[in-house]
Amino acid sequence: MKRILDVSHWNENMNIRLRLTLLFAVLVGSIMLAFSLSVYYLYNQFREKEFNKRLHDKALTTVRLFEDVGGITEELLHDIERNDLTTMYNEEVTVYDAADKIVYDSGKKPYRIAPALLAQVRAGRDLSLRDGEKEIVGVRYIDKRKQVLVVVAYAIDMYGFSKLERLRLILFTGWTVSLLLVVLAGWFFASDALRPVSDIIEQVKNISARNIHERLKARRQKDELGQLAATFNDLLSRLEDAFSSQRSFVSHASHELRTPLTIMMGQLEVALLQKRTMEDYQQTIKDAIEEVKKMRDLINGLLELARINNDIFQLHFRSLNTDDLLWQVRELLLTQFSHYNIQIEFDESQEEESEFRIKGDRALLQMAFMNIMENGCKYSEEHRVNVSLLTQSDTVRISFTDRGIGISEEDLPHIFEPFYRGDASKSRKGHGIGLALTQRIIQLHNGKIWVFSQLGKGTQFVISLPLQSNDEKMSS
Numbered sequence: 001m002k003r004i005l006d007v008s009h010w011n012e013n014m015n016i017r018l019r020l021t022l023l024f025a026v027l028v029g030s031i032m033l034a035f036s037l038s039v040y041y042l043y044n045q046f047r048e049k050e051f052n053k054r055l056h057d058k059a060l061t062t063v064r065l066f067e068d069v070g071g072i073t074e075e076l077l078h079d080i081e082r083n084d085l086t087t088m089y090n091e092e093v094t095v096y097d098a099a100d101k102i103v104y105d106s107g108k109k110p111y112r113i114a115p116a117l118l119a120q121v122r123a124g125r126d127l128s129l130r131d132g133e134k135e136i137v138g139v140r141y142i143d144k145r146k147q148v149l150v151v152v153a154y155a156i157d158m159y160g161f162s163k164l165e166r167l168r169l170i171l172f173t174g175w176t177v178s179l180l181l182v183v184l185a186g187w188f189f190a191s192d193a194l195r196p197v198s199d200i201i202e203q204v205k206n207i208s209a210r211n212i213h214e215r216l217k218a219r220r221q222k223d224e225l226g227q228l229a230a231t232f233n234d235l236l237s238r239l240e241d242a243f244s245s246q247r248s249f250v251s252h253a254s255h256e257l258r259t260p261l262t263i264m265m266g267q268l269e270v271a272l273l274q275k276r277t278m279e280d281y282q283q284t285i286k287d288a289i290e291e292v293k294k295m296r297d298l299i300n301g302l303l304e305l306a307r308i309n310n311d312i313f314q315l316h317f318r319s320l321n322t323d324d325l326l327w328q329v330r331e332l333l334l335t336q337f338s339h340y341n342i343q344i345e346f347d348e349s350q351e352e353e354s355e356f357r358i359k360g361d362r363a364l365l366q367m368a369f370m371n372i373m374e375n376g377c378k379y380s381e382e383h384r385v386n387v388s389l390l391t392q393s394d395t396v397r398i399s400f401t402d403r404g405i406g407i408s409e410e411d412l413p414h415i416f417e418p419f420y421r422g423d424a425s426k427s428r429k430g431h432g433i434g435l436a437l438t439q440r441i442i443q444l445h446n447g448k449i450w451v452f453s454q455l456g457k458g459t460q461f462v463i464s465l466p467l468q469s470n471d472e473k474m475s476s
């Protein structure tokens with residue numbers, strides 16, 4: 001299976017390389033082909049035009065000479081033509097009179113031209129024709145006796161064609177050679193462009209949970225692949241954080257569970273060392289129960305954390321009154337800790353109590369409010385927390401303020417992490433998972449939580465939760 005995957009991956013890599021090369025070659029090849037064809041075509045046009053002009057001049061020179069010398073013998077005319085340096089290959093000039101009769105012909109075999117074409121030339125339209133290799137030009141000439149003559153000259157442009165052929169050869173060879181060069185260059189260029197990708201693939205292959213601290217190195221930091229590597233490195237950093245918090249979570253959890261067990265073992269072993277009074281035994285049992293309670297609280301907290309962090313966790317949302325909830329939590333806390341002082345204040349401007357309605361899971365929100373209220377009392381000498389409630393646009397804001405020990409600046413960013421306990425709070429009971437739970441619960445309710453604190457002065461937690469909309473109120 002692995003081998004098949006490897007081969008297909010290799011193929012894909014090859015395909016990109018091949019595709020890039022072909023694309024490059026087709027693109028450059030077509031541009032060059034278009035360029036060569038236009039050079040060839042334009043040069044041929046130029047050659048034809050120039051040759052026709054020569055034929056035209058030749059026709060006129062011949063007819064003028066023919067007219068000037070009048071009675072001159074054909075042989076003399078031939079002599080003149082023979083000495084003419086501009087003579088062209090297979091050249092022949094024929095002069096027709098007004099009745100299409102040949103009055104002069106330079107060659108042995110006059111070129112027969114259709115009477116219709118002769119009439120056309122006579123009417124004033126110059127003729128320019130091509131018959132195989134022969135190029136034919138027809139010119140009208142009016143002589144001194146006002147007689148309309150038609151001079152037809154033709155020849156084969158030997159030099160022009162041989163130049164054209166040469167040009168064709170040069171262009172074709174040039175095109176083929178450059179296409180080869182382009183394919184080669186494209187192949188190397190594609191390999192060079194893809195090398196960083198293969199590099200990254202190799203590096204990623206070597207990263208596992210064991211060496212997650214390693215990072216990808218990109219040759220060029222600023223290009224797209226450099227950005228890809230940077231994005232991947234960010235992902236690795238986040239994963240590394242998640243791994244290390246997972247690890248520290250497990251070690252913290254074990255430590256927190258082991259401590260009460262060790263204390264309990266010690267107490268029970270000491271009690272067994274010698275015979276004791278009934279009161280001593282009772283005291284030992286009470287102490288052990290205390291430790292067991294601590295363990296139970298911790299295990300409950302951990303289970304709750306695991307439960308609400310589970311993706312398939314079912315929330316039981318219903319319409320709730322925030323002020324009712326806060327009063328209930330206050331009652332629950334006071335039954336456990338009667339010395340706590342919890343003051344709840346409302347925004348007086350709120351006329352109806354339904355103004356504080358939210359949608360939420362009662363048990364979870366109770367747990368969240370309880371943690372914050374309890375902390376406020378637990379971490380202040382006067383064991384007092386002030387809770388105030390107000391609505392702000394479509395949210396309800398609950399703030400919990402105490403004048404307790406406060407949280408140091410170093411501790412502040414970490415207090416929502418599981419098992420994190422501030423230095424100042426170590427002397428008080430707790431496991432450090434209350435705020436982690438609270439934060440998660442608030443997140444599940446699409447709310448937000450903030451903390452403001454000053455060491456030695458006090459702390460304020462603010463929770464905002466979305467208010468239930470009027471439509472939801474009607475339907476619930």
Ligand code: ADP
Binds near residue numbers: 423
């Ligand atoms: P616990 O209270 O069990 O230690 P929490 O998760 O509830 O755990 O709180 C985490 C830490 O945040 C506490 O250990 C404490 O250092 C700090 N903290 C939370 N609330 C307060 C508060 N009201 N005043 C001072 N410190 C607080």
